[in-house]
Amino acid sequence: MDQFTINLLFVGGSFALYFGIAFWARAGSTKEFYVAGGGVHPVLNGMATAADWMSAASFISMAGLIAAGGYANSTFLMGWTGGYVLLAMLLAPYLRKFGKFTVPDFIGDRFYSRTARLVAVACLITASVTYVIGQMTGAGVAFSRFLEVDKNTGLMIAAIVVFFYAVLGGMKGITYTQVAQYVVLIIAYTIPAVFISLQLTDTFLPAIGLFSTHTESGLPLLQKLDEVVRELGFRDYTADVDNKLNMVLFTLSLMIGTAGLPHVIIRFFTVPKVADARWSAGWALVFIALLYLTAPAVASMARLNLVSTIYPSGPTEQPIEYAERPDWIQTWETTGLIKFEDKNGDGRVQFYNDTPAFKDEATTRGWNGNELVVNRDILVLANPEIANLPGWVIGLIAAGGLAAALSTAAGLLLAISSAISHDLIKGSIKPDITDKGELVAARVSMFLAIIVATYLGMNPPGFAAQVVALAFGIAAASIFPALMMGIFSKRVNSKGAIAGMLAGLLSTLVYIFIFLGWFFIPGTANLANTPDNWLFGISPLSFGAIGAVINFAVAFTVSTMTEEPPKEIQDLVESVRYPQGAGGAVDH
């Protein structure tokens, strides 16, 4: 059986499973569409949250970025797990106690203002749509590879599948489907990693293998990797970073963004009790960590394997001839995600870091520039092929990557559609809308969100994980501070919250758009996105943390200058702090 057929079987089989479950558990009422009737066990909820959370960014893109950046990109690992600590302690239990459907519900009630609710809707939609762009980028890469088509065709197919998938089920369908998706994606991620860890280090667990001895050379794996990449002019894999401020802010931005993302927060509305909301956050983190502890091993091992493939006799010897390149390079070339150009005309594949510092070395070796460009988003998907693993493992990883992209895209589309149909239309514009009308509005808004995300996904403002990181920055700067102040301060009033959210959102968006193009439309950036242009060396990816500080500062200042919130609001704040009498998610 050829690889294409195997991929089709695995992807087709896993999709049949998800659609089957989605159909079996399809949402009957609006309430089920949003919160699954409030009756999901913490472990299952944790698993579903993990699937919802681990998107194309975690599965497809992250290890590739770590492989390329080494230690410097550990930010993704810490940022996307550390946020659960904040979520578990600062938000989840209290929002569960509050017991409504959505994030704007809470902000609208707590800040007793329709404007606050609308601003929250705007923040939520901005963050979620940006996030979906990242998902579509990743899903497009996965589809283009396994159907062996151009990346834009892959993106279109991804858009169609995601739309039907998200429309079919609401939260209830999605919760059970996502448990299945979690199982598929974690198996798909782990199995190739175990194979590769055994090949390279004789260690079964990849997380241990990362810090073990490289069997072939007898050196520690990371030391070997440092040496190999150094020979080709790259920075040491484990090298420390110079700009610690940016690293700290980026990590912080991802962490508080995690705790501010509506599709994750909404998960904690679906557990029966406040105590379960706390456990759920813990379980979600455990299930996420299973992948996140494997990812750095995948990253370093894939980097080492990639170099060994191009330089079979070591980086100081001749690279492979282009005519004899492995099949996987050829397949990825058809997607346009690997590009080769024989700059010195010797028929060999020179792959190195083309910097002024390495110029002399390159000239001595007769090299005339780096000839192989490998898109970072393909590394995880290509990893089993690079390591010559059996065909079924490659099929499995294609299925896993798509599960990751689809589950998150679906969860996000749900958050967007509920923001528009429930918070915007029912909550503000047309309160007397019927249940049926609300569902129709939900589906139309999903459709529009996909169109926008697909259009922008064709020329994404970065690799999948970077686009997703932007979404986190936006959520960090806008939603998280408002939620936190709503719970921990009785003094912050509606004017403060509105001013804070707007200041955080706008400052972050403007900073991002200046470097990455207005509304991410290619060619509209004011300044080149290079460290020299950044304010105090803070990258647009890290600015969310600054946006959050601005949000807090503005909200407190405005609140102290204006009147105290009314008594009943202070009582509301008091009541979310104590678990007793949480009840089910309240229909309203």
Next chain:
Amino acid sequence: MSDHSINAEKYWQANLRLILGSLVVWALASYGCAILLRPLLSGIHVGGTDLGFWFAQQGSILVFIALTFHYAWRMNKLDEEFGLQE
């Protein structure tokens, strides 16, 4: 102030102390050991690299898990102590 509200106030203060303590550990593991203090810890070797690298790619995640479960366990006990459990 009624007994009930004094009790509730104590519960909230205990919660805030627990959160603060947890956040100190959270920040020390990630921003501390993994990033800012890495040069200081570079003398401690772990599998071909240093302790800071280990914290950045593995250690901090393990600390986060421990913190989250510890918080859930402590708070659920606190709910019972104060008679606030559901």
